[in-house]
Amino acid sequence: MTPPAGFDFHRPADLAEALRLLAADPEAVPIAGGTDLMVALNYRRARPRALLDLTGVADLREWTDEGAAVRIGAGVTYARVAAELGGVLPGLAAAARTVGSPQIRNRATLAGNLATASPAGDGHPPLLATGATVTAASAAGERLMPIGDFFTGPKRSALRPGELITAVTVPKAAGPQQFLKVGTRNAMVIAVCSFALALDTGRRVLGTGIGSAGPVPLRAGEAEAVDLPWEAPDRFGEGLAVEFGRLVAAAARPIDDVRATADYRRHALAVCAARALRRAWAEAHPEGSVRCG
Incomplete structure (x- = not known):
């Protein structure tokens, strides 16, 4: 592809230079893995006047253990999330394994997924379910955004002009986590819908994340408030799982499109949510008689 006249390509050596540029x-449009942006460029859906190549910024390619959370640099790939963080972020790692192909996972980044802000992004539901925080930086300084405030519309986010996503901080799992994705095939597929669940057994709270079933990734607040039998785990029953699934489906705001109807998305979410809760509860209480579906 021949760059158009007047096209600028910036390749900073560090974050400070990137922010100055x-x-x-x-x-200038930031590019790291480029798995979304290059498709848009090749099909002439995007024609930026300049690109800001972040692959030379070493600090963005690292993740750090922050004690109760993990800070994932903007350049960390999905392949590394799946391979290196499954023990502490199992829900996000499970989602990472569903992203594209091995070649795409070796290039694609969680922060790039966020910057695109697609409602179908695979990494978004686990971030919602766990209450992650996005760090954005500009020449004026850093600011933190709760993940629930980050998405503002289809492929729109709260990033301001001149800002870069530099990291995503994700609380470590405090109990079982699940991620389920429905698609037309097992690999290389955009989600028809997806669902993430995070069970915090210490605080006795439940987190949810819904993908590809609304204008933005969503949480299911009423489902999170469902009355779980923490004091008597063996009282968990099929009716509770089904009701949880119904509440998750009710929180969705799907549309009909080429991948599925809105009704199918609601049905699939109800099934996925019930299944995720059964599995998480069974994992949290292996001594009980909960059946995992």
Whole structure:
């Protein structure tokens, strides 16, 4: 592909330089893995005047253990999330394994997924379910955004001009986590719908995340408030799982499109949510008689 006349390509060596370049050229489009952006460029759906290549910024390619959470740099790939963080972030790692193909997972980044802000992004539901925080930086400094405030519309986010996503901080699992994705095949597929669940057995709370069933990734607040039998785990029954699934489906705001109807998405979410809760409860209480579906 021949760059158009007047096209600029910036390749900063560190984050400070990247932020200076972006401040001087706010229309420059950041690129790391490029798994979404390059498709748009190749099909002429996007024609940025400048690109800001972040692959040379070493700090963005690292993750750090923050004690109760993990800080994932914007350049960390999905392959590394799946391979290195499954023990502490099992829900996010499970979602990472469903992203594209091995080649795509070796390039694609969680922060790139966030920057695209697609409602179907595979990494988004686990981030919602766990209450992650997005760090954005500009020449003016850093700011933190709760993940629930980050998505503002289809492929729109709360990022401001001149800002870069530098990291995502995700609380470590405090109990079982699940991620389920429905698609037309097992690999290389955009989600028809997806669902993430995080069970915090210490605080006795439940987190949810819904993908590809609304204008933005969603939480299911009423489902999170369902009355779980924490004091008597063996009282968990099929009726509770089905009701949980119904509440998750009710929280969705799907549409009909080429991948599925809105009705099918609601049905699939109800099934996935019930299944996820059964599995998580059974994992949390292996001594009980809960059946895992």
